[in-house]
Each structure stands twice: as structure tokens, then as C-alpha cells.
Amino acid sequence: MVGEETSDEERAELRETLGLMDPIHVQFSRFIVNASKGEFGISYQLRRPVSELIVERLPATIELVVISALIALITGTLLGVYTGINRKGFLSDFVLAISLLGVSLPTFVIGILFIYLFAVILGILPSFGRGEVIDLGFWTTGFLSASGLKAIILPSVTLSLFQMTYIIRLVRAEMMEILQTDYIKFARARGISENSIKYKHALKNGLIPVITIAGINIGTLIAFSIITETVFQWPGMGFLFIQAVQFVDIPIMSAYLVFIAFVFVMINFIVDILYYLIDPRIRVKGDTASG
Amino acid sequence: MTFLKINNLSVDYQMRKEIVYAAKNVSIEVNKGEILGLVGESGSGKSTVGNAIINLIDEPGKVSSGSVILGDLNIYENPESIVKYRGNKIGLIFQDPQTSLNPILTVGEQLIETIQTHLKLSKEQAKNKSINLLREVGIKDAEARFDNYPHQFSGGMRQRVVISLALCCEPELLIADEPTTALDVSIQSQILELIKKLTKERNLAVILITHDMGVIAETADRVAVMKSGNLVEIGETKKILTNPHENYTKSLVSSVPPTNKKISRFVIVEKENNNNKENNIKILNRWSKKEIVKQDLVEVKNLNKSFDDNFFTENSKNSVMAVNDVSFEIKEGESFGLVGESGSGKSTIAKMIVNLFKPTSGDIFFDKVCITKIKQRSELMKFRKQIQMIFQDPYSSLNGRLKVKDIIAEPIILHNPSISSIDLNNYIYDLLESVELTQKSADRYPHEFSGGQRQRISIARALATQPRLLVCDEPTSALDVSIQAQILNLLKDLQEQLNLTILFISHDLPVVRQMCDRIGVLKDGKLCEVSNSEDLFLKPIHEYTKELLRLMPKIESIYN
Structure with a gap:
């Protein structure tokens, strides 16, 4: 925060105003009190209030995470169901082989490969940034401009790949297990059509654990977005965090971590509620079997 | 009139090296309004036949030959088209109502x-139509229960729902695969009554697949006996059960514990071994046999035990009294x-007796010492050594990752850490011989x-600690049943020679009659009555005991 020419008096004065001279427990309790009010102080690097910075960067990250979560969920479920039902066959083997790559390759390698392929060789997609963003007052969005939409493709696909492969494997395992259960066999014995058995009876049951895992994973997506945002120079919170780490900008780091923790708790809370709505066995726990 | 005709049906499983026949050249005929019992032990192919009728065989099995004629339809002419007869002409009921419903x-909706x-x-x-059906199978308040989920029904009710699902499109053939095996006696008899009633009312042809000879005796008109994929014998129930032709049927019938008398040993027709008395001598030498003093x-x-639903709020409404003021002595x-x-x-x-659960209140005395109040671990170990358990x-x-000898060695070493390895091995071999297993078994794993x-x-x-x-x-x-007969014989022999005291827990009344000197009847955690086993079966006092005895499927009912 200070330049080369700052005098010792000025340095001491700044330390005093930032409260760095107080004993640790005083500093810590002040941090707790302020954090509970949503105040995380001033960024050492950018000299602006941290909450302002976070709010400014939040839309970029949220848009990225939402799009990648959707890609991961929809593609993952579709491919998982396909590979679960058609256990043998070229396409299933191919998807599974690719999914193995998705699990084992680190995100930044995939991101760089994508940039090389689509931005450098083919030149059809931008390699960094959010493109043109439109300010809605409380929110800046990239969804409303062509360059913004183009810009989100590579980072969101990169970010979703790991989760997608995870969901493919989970859905596949669930489908295979459920297709062996007695109630599927009984449905077959009643002459229910194969399509209804697969997509109504089996899939609905198979998605219950997916919801739990997916919920937890959305939290992980936000955490993972640090790497993706850095690779694609995406102006989101993760990028802000990495810069803060390099600069030892503690107010930003603490604010970011508290925010991530809050998001995790909220998502798990929402998942628990969803679970309650979807699985009737949980819904009527108080109402025991009778009759 | 013959309604279902199965001709030379074979089902085989193409394995890597060989073809395994799950059913071979099975020919069965069933008439309308008739219940055909299909009996056999596990692996006999009885369920395979049931599933093969509607071509519902799991991969890699397939129907390799044979024909199924239903009325005047040859439903095997085109195996693909069997799908349209499923549920429509043929209904199927599976064993476990807990898992047969989505x-x-x-x-x-279903x-x-x-x-x-x-x-x-x-x-x-x-x-x-559904609501009428639910009423027909005996579900009260059918309109309201129509919108319930399966888990809101009890086991017996769920099986009724399964039956209504199997019957909802008015099939003419019903295949019931162990429909009552997972149910309690009282519910079993209700379900069997229901199947009998529906058979008459709807003029159904029914194939009842079961391992339970008592159920067959009370329900089936004719019986087909299967063994390792082959049809052994088929005929009138009474004839098969009282005067079987084939040796296998004879041994099967003789291994069924009789309900009307107590026998000293089960007759094992297939393999008669009388040499186990010699075997036991080895372990007898090690046994610090106590003279039986006729005392408790x-x-x-x-004794009380309640399970609280919620650990934090001790809400008495949610706690279930699993055991309620039970007292007895052995x-x-x-x-x-x-x-x-x-x-x-x-x-x-x-x-609670083996000290895996702590009672909520009440005492258990073992050899005059209250074992529920022991705090010290070393004190407790003395009793653990004397009380051993055999699970269902x-x-x-059994731990699948340990060799048999390690499984047996574990309790020996625990209670006698200084035992030498030669002594330990010899002891393990003696124990294995006492239970009629070869010494070679010691180096194998449980899954073999x-x-x-x-x-x-x-x-x-369990015997390793000399309990x-x-x-x-x-x-x-x-x-x-045939294995059950062998195990029960073994337990009887061991008890006789080693002076063991046995607490035998079972839902199976005929088995209990064969095994026990005295019997206690439990209902909802309360002890209804305790008496000598013959008295209990001949002169039951408590209403519930009478009810249980009346509902118990009796193989002897065929003689009447």
C-alpha cells in the first residue's frame, strides 16, 4: 500500500489506522465483529472496500458456475443414462474412455488445450476475458452480447468437464444397479414398456443420489473456478483471489473464504430441502407404516 | 382341462468354459382353478422355470429349447412377443414385497x-378399477391408500398391493415366486388364503414356487419337485408328500421338521453318517466339561430395552419398547x-445376553453373577468366553478376508494369548472335525x-472358547431344509456331548419344537408364556400361542 518514498512516520501512521499495531487477539476479535456485519476492510492492493470488490466480481463467477453446472448436469445425466442402459457398444466405451480423461487430466491442462485448439488453431473462440458485458445496475451480464456468450463457452466447458465425468459415472452406476432391482423386474413382469421402465421407473430413482452429489459439487465448482478463471483471465472472484494471494492481500482472502463457506452451507441446505421434496420416504418419516 | 402346458423347457447359462443348465427338459401342465406347487432347494431351478414362462431370464441365461402353450396360444412361437403377454395373460409375484415396488x-400410479x-x-x-382391486385383495380404506407410497404399507399389506398389481389386467395364469417367504406366519397364512380365494373366484391357474413344504401341504393341489434343474417328480400333493417315489423327494420330506411330534434326530436319507460321535471325542478331551448341576x-x-428415535430429545412418544419386562431362566x-x-x-x-446391547433396565444373571452391572473389562471377558453366539x-x-483357521483362531488367542502355534493348529483341526469339516478347510476362505x-x-x-x-x-x-436338518442334528449332538446350554431363537415353530426343552413365546417385546415345549404345542395357554400354532403351515395337514 505504500511506495518506495514513504517516510517512516507515514508508514507508522498507516499501520495505526489499519490497526496492525494492536495485539493479535484484539485484531482477531475486531475481524470477527466486522465480518459478522459484512465488513471485511480495505484491500491492501486495490485500496477499495473488499465487499465492493466481491460484489463487482460476483456476477462473472456466478454466471460461469451456473453455466458449467448446467452443462455438467445435463450432459452428465444424458450420457450416464445412455452408458448405463447400453452397457456394451462403441459409443458407451468411447464415452467412458473420454470420461476417464476428464477425471484424470487437471483443469488447467484441459483449459490450455482448449485455448490452443479453439483460439489459436481454429480461431473461433476468444481465449480470455468475458467479452462485452452489459451493466444492469446491480449485475453485469455477458449473456446479452454475442461476444459475451462466445467468451463463456471455453471456460464453462473446461470447468464442467470434471464434474460431468463424475456425474456420468455416478448415473451409470446407479442406472445399472437399479435396472437389476426387483421392482424393475416386477415392472417388466407386468408388461410395462421398456421406455417407461428405463426413463420413468429407473431414472427417477437413479437421480436421487445425483442430486446430493451435484449439490455438493456446485460448491466445488466455485472453488475450482479459481484455476479456470486464472487460465482464461476470467474477471471473477477466483481470479481476484489468486491475485490477492500473490499480493498477501489478507482482507480479500478472508472475505473470499468466508463467502465460499457460506455458499457451501447454503447449497447443502437447499439440497436437503430438495431431497425432502423428491424422496417420499423422507417426506413422511413421522407417518409410519400402518394397515 | 389343461390350461398351461410347458414342454421340454430348458434354460442354460453360457459360461466362459461350459454351459450350465438351470433347467433341463422340464415339462409341466397346470389346469385352470388349480394351484401347482413347485418345490426344491436353492439352485434347483424352480424360480428359473417360473421366470422362463414369460422369458424373464437374466443375462447370460436364455431359454434354449421348449415350448409354452397357454390355452390355445403358443406363446413361445415368437419369443419377442412374449412381452405382450406379461401382466396381461400372465401375472407374476415375487418373494420380497419390500423390494418389488418402486x-x-x-x-x-403403478x-x-x-x-x-x-x-x-x-x-x-x-x-x-384399481381401487376395486385394492379392496378385493383386502386393503381397507382403498381410496385413501391409493395415493400412498409403498413404504407406508406394512409387509403383508405391501404383498397385497403386489398381488393386486399382478392381477390388475386379469391374467389367467399367476406365477407366485416364494410369495410368503419374507413374511411372518400370521401374515403368510392371510396371503395364502387370499391366493387360494382368488384362484377359485377368478378360475386362475397358479404356479406356487416355494421351498416350504408346509405351505405346499396346505395350499397346493399338485406338486412338482425339482432338483438341480431337473423335474424329479410331479403328482398329487398328498401322494408326493406321503408316499414319494424318488429318493430325493423322500429325503426332502424327511428333513422337514414335523410339527406334530418331537423326533430325536432328523433322518438324512442321502448321506448317513454315524461317525461324528468318534470325531467329537477329540474336542471332548480338551473340554473342561462341567458336571451338570440342575440349576439356573x-x-x-x-429386562427392558427401548430404542429412542432421537438421541437428544428423550421423547417418550418416539421410543420403542423392544423388550418389555421380560423375565425367564435357563x-x-x-x-x-x-x-x-x-x-x-x-x-x-x-x-443383551451376549452383552452387545445394554439393557435400559433389568438384570441378567449368568452363573449367579449379574453381568449387566460389570464395569471392568477383564471381568467381562471371563463371561464373554463362556457365552458365544451363532448368527443368522x-x-x-464371517470375515471374508480371513482364512477359516484365522477366523477360528481369533477367539482362542484372545482368551489364551500364550497358546503355542502347534497346539493352536491342532485345536483348530479338532474343532473343524467336530463340526464335520475336513482339515483342509482351514486354509480356505469363507466364500469357498x-x-x-x-x-x-x-x-x-463359537465353540473355540469352550462356552x-x-x-x-x-x-x-x-x-x-436338508442342510437345516444336518445343522440341527449337529447342534443336538454337540449339546449332548459337551453339556452345552443353548438359547435357541427362531420364528420357525416346528424347528423350535425339535430343538428345545422349554420355550418362551414373545410378542411385541412381552413374554406371553413359558412352558415345556411339548406342553406348549399340545396345551397352549396364551391366546397368541394358540393363534401361532393354528396358523403355522403343517405338512401333516395333508394326512387329514
Whole structure:
């Protein structure tokens, strides 16, 4: 925060105003009190209030995470169901082989490969940034401009790949297990059509654990977005965090971590509620079997 | 009139090296209005035949030859088209009502979907039909229960729902695969009555697949006996059960525990071995055999156990009294039986006696010492050594990663750490021989053994600490009758020679009658009555005991 020419008096004065001279427990309790009010102080690097910075960067990250979560969920479920039902066959083997790559390759390698392929060789997609963003007052969005939409493709696909492969494997395992259960066999014995058995009876049951895992994973997506945002120079919170780490900008780091923790708790809370709505066995726990 | 004709049906499983026949050249005929019982032990191919009729064989099995003629339809002409007869002409009921219904669809949704698959009815008509069906199978308040999910029904009610689903499109053939095996006696008899009633009313042809000879005796008109994929014998139920032709049928019938008398040993027709008495001498030498003093070895006083639903709020409304003020005593050297239906608390009592559960209140005395109040671990170990348990499921009660000798060695070393390895090995071999297993078994893993052999390993493990009390929790209910007979014979021999005291827990009344000197009847955690076993069967006092005895399927009913 200070330049080369700052005098010792000025340095001491700044330390005093930032409260760095107080004993640790005083500093810590002040941090707790302020954090509970949503105040995380001033960024050492950018000299602006941290909450302002976070709010400014939040839309970029949220848009990225939402799009990648959707890609991961929809593609993952579709491919998982396909590979679960058609256990043998070229396409299933191919998807599974690719999914193995998705699990084992680190995100930044995939991101760089994508940039090389689509931005450098083919030149059809931008390699960094959010493109043109439109300010809605409380929110800046990239969804409303062509360059913004183009810009989100590579980072969101990169970010979703790991989760997608995870969901493919989970859905596949669930489908295979459920297709062996007695109630599927009984449905077959009643002459229910194969399509209804697969997509109504089996899939609905198979998605219950997916919801739990997916919920937890959305939290992980936000955490993972640090790497993706850095690779694609995406102006989101993760990028802000990495810069803060390099600069030892503690107010930003603490604010970011508290925010991530809050998001995790909220998502798990929402998942628990969803679970309650979807699985009737949980819904009527108080109402025991009778009759 | 012959309605269903199965000709030379074969089902084979193409394995890597060989072809395994699950059913071979099976020919069966069933008439309308008739219940054909299909019996056999596990692996006999009885379920395979049931499933093959509608071509519902799991991969890699397939129907390799044969024809099935239903009325004047040859449904095997085109195997693909069998799909359209499923549910429509042929209904199927599976064993376990807990798993046969889709848990996240309501009963009504499942009924309507099935009806609309086969019959051209509007949703409203289908709903009315479903509600009528639910009433017909004996579900009270059918309109309200129509929108319930499967888990909201009890086991017996769920099986009724399953039956209504199997019957909703008015099939003419019903295949019931072990429909009552997972149910309690009282519910079993209701379900069997229902099947009998529906057979008459709807003039159904029924194939009842079961391993339970008592059920066959009370329900089936004719019986087909299967063994390793082959049809052994088929004929009138009475003839097959009283005067069987084939040796296999004879041995099967003789291994069924009779309900009307107590026999000293089961007759094993197929393999008669009388040399086990010599075998036991080896382990007898090691046994510090106590002279039987006719006194109480175990005394249970006012035992209570409740399971709280919620750990934090001790809400008495949610707590379930699993065991409610139970008192009894077991004399040294006797077999004491505890019978009851599921949820009656019989296993909970067993677990409290072996100190796996702590009672909520009440005392258990073993050899005049109150073992529920012992705090010190070393003191407790002395009693653990003397009380051993044999569990119901021989598959999950042995550690699959340990060799048999390590499984048996574990309790020996625990109670006698200084034993030399030669001594230990000899002791393990002696134990294995006592339970009629070869010495070679010691170096193998549990999965290489059949269910009956595994239960023998469990017994050897329990005997390893030279216990005085053996707690057997449904030791044979996962086994076939012929294996059950062998295990029960073994337990009897061991008890006689080693002066063991046995607490025998079972839901199976005929088995308890054969095994026990005295019996206690449990219902909802309360002890209804305790008496000598013959008195209990001949002159039951408590209403519930009378009810149980009346409902118990009796193989002897065929003689009347």
C-alpha cells in the first residue's frame, strides 16, 4: 500500500489506522465483529472496500458456475443414462474412455488445450476475458452480447468437464444397479414398456443420489473456478483471489473464504430441502407404516 | 382341462468354459382353478422355470429349447412377443414385497400405469378399477391408500398391493415366486388364503414356487419337485408328500421338521453318517466339561430395552419398547427356545445376553453373577468366553478376508494369548472335525463354502472358547431344509456331548419344537408364556400361542 518514498512516520501512521499495531487477539476479535456485519476492510492492493470488490466480481463467477453446472448436469445425466442402459457398444466405451480423461487430466491442462485448439488453431473462440458485458445496475451480464456468450463457452466447458465425468459415472452406476432391482423386474413382469421402465421407473430413482452429489459439487465448482478463471483471465472472484494471494492481500482472502463457506452451507441446505421434496420416504418419516 | 402346458423347457447359462443348465427338459401342465406347487432347494431351478414362462431370464441365461402353450396360444412361437403377454395373460409375484415396488411412485400410479399398458381405459376408469382391486385383495380404506407410497404399507399389506398389481389386467395364469417367504406366519397364512380365494373366484391357474413344504401341504393341489434343474417328480400333493417315489423327494420330506411330534434326530436319507460321535471325542478331551448341576445358568429379570428415535430429545412418544419386562431362566444343560414374529424383540434379548446391547433396565444373571452391572473389562471377558453366539446369516457373519483357521483362531488367542502355534493348529483341526469339516478347510476362505458349511464354521468359532452357553439367533433360517436338518442334528449332538446350554431363537415353530426343552413365546417385546415345549404345542395357554400354532403351515395337514 505504500511506495518506495514513504517516510517512516507515514508508514507508522498507516499501520495505526489499519490497526496492525494492536495485539493479535484484539485484531482477531475486531475481524470477527466486522465480518459478522459484512465488513471485511480495505484491500491492501486495490485500496477499495473488499465487499465492493466481491460484489463487482460476483456476477462473472456466478454466471460461469451456473453455466458449467448446467452443462455438467445435463450432459452428465444424458450420457450416464445412455452408458448405463447400453452397457456394451462403441459409443458407451468411447464415452467412458473420454470420461476417464476428464477425471484424470487437471483443469488447467484441459483449459490450455482448449485455448490452443479453439483460439489459436481454429480461431473461433476468444481465449480470455468475458467479452462485452452489459451493466444492469446491480449485475453485469455477458449473456446479452454475442461476444459475451462466445467468451463463456471455453471456460464453462473446461470447468464442467470434471464434474460431468463424475456425474456420468455416478448415473451409470446407479442406472445399472437399479435396472437389476426387483421392482424393475416386477415392472417388466407386468408388461410395462421398456421406455417407461428405463426413463420413468429407473431414472427417477437413479437421480436421487445425483442430486446430493451435484449439490455438493456446485460448491466445488466455485472453488475450482479459481484455476479456470486464472487460465482464461476470467474477471471473477477466483481470479481476484489468486491475485490477492500473490499480493498477501489478507482482507480479500478472508472475505473470499468466508463467502465460499457460506455458499457451501447454503447449497447443502437447499439440497436437503430438495431431497425432502423428491424422496417420499423422507417426506413422511413421522407417518409410519400402518394397515 | 389343461390350461398351461410347458414342454421340454430348458434354460442354460453360457459360461466362459461350459454351459450350465438351470433347467433341463422340464415339462409341466397346470389346469385352470388349480394351484401347482413347485418345490426344491436353492439352485434347483424352480424360480428359473417360473421366470422362463414369460422369458424373464437374466443375462447370460436364455431359454434354449421348449415350448409354452397357454390355452390355445403358443406363446413361445415368437419369443419377442412374449412381452405382450406379461401382466396381461400372465401375472407374476415375487418373494420380497419390500423390494418389488418402486419406492418413489405411489401405489396408484403403478397400478394405473400397468392397467393402461394393457387395457384401453381412461385414467378415471383405471383408477376405479384399481381401487376395486385394492379392496378385493383386502386393503381397507382403498381410496385413501391409493395415493400412498409403498413404504407406508406394512409387509403383508405391501404383498397385497403386489398381488393386486399382478392381477390388475386379469391374467389367467399367476406365477407366485416364494410369495410368503419374507413374511411372518400370521401374515403368510392371510396371503395364502387370499391366493387360494382368488384362484377359485377368478378360475386362475397358479404356479406356487416355494421351498416350504408346509405351505405346499396346505395350499397346493399338485406338486412338482425339482432338483438341480431337473423335474424329479410331479403328482398329487398328498401322494408326493406321503408316499414319494424318488429318493430325493423322500429325503426332502424327511428333513422337514414335523410339527406334530418331537423326533430325536432328523433322518438324512442321502448321506448317513454315524461317525461324528468318534470325531467329537477329540474336542471332548480338551473340554473342561462341567458336571451338570440342575440349576439356573442364566436368569433374566425384568429386562427392558427401548430404542429412542432421537438421541437428544428423550421423547417418550418416539421410543420403542423392544423388550418389555421380560423375565425367564435357563437351566444348565437345557435348550431354551424363544419364538416370536419379526419385531417381537427376540434378537434384542439375545444381544443383551451376549452383552452387545445394554439393557435400559433389568438384570441378567449368568452363573449367579449379574453381568449387566460389570464395569471392568477383564471381568467381562471371563463371561464373554463362556457365552458365544451363532448368527443368522452365514454370509455376513464371517470375515471374508480371513482364512477359516484365522477366523477360528481369533477367539482362542484372545482368551489364551500364550497358546503355542502347534497346539493352536491342532485345536483348530479338532474343532473343524467336530463340526464335520475336513482339515483342509482351514486354509480356505469363507466364500469357498456353501451356506451350510459356513454355518458349521460359525459353530466351530463359537465353540473355540469352550462356552457354557451358546446363543443361536435363527441359525438355520437362511438354509435349505436338508442342510437345516444336518445343522440341527449337529447342534443336538454337540449339546449332548459337551453339556452345552443353548438359547435357541427362531420364528420357525416346528424347528423350535425339535430343538428345545422349554420355550418362551414373545410378542411385541412381552413374554406371553413359558412352558415345556411339548406342553406348549399340545396345551397352549396364551391366546397368541394358540393363534401361532393354528396358523403355522403343517405338512401333516395333508394326512387329514
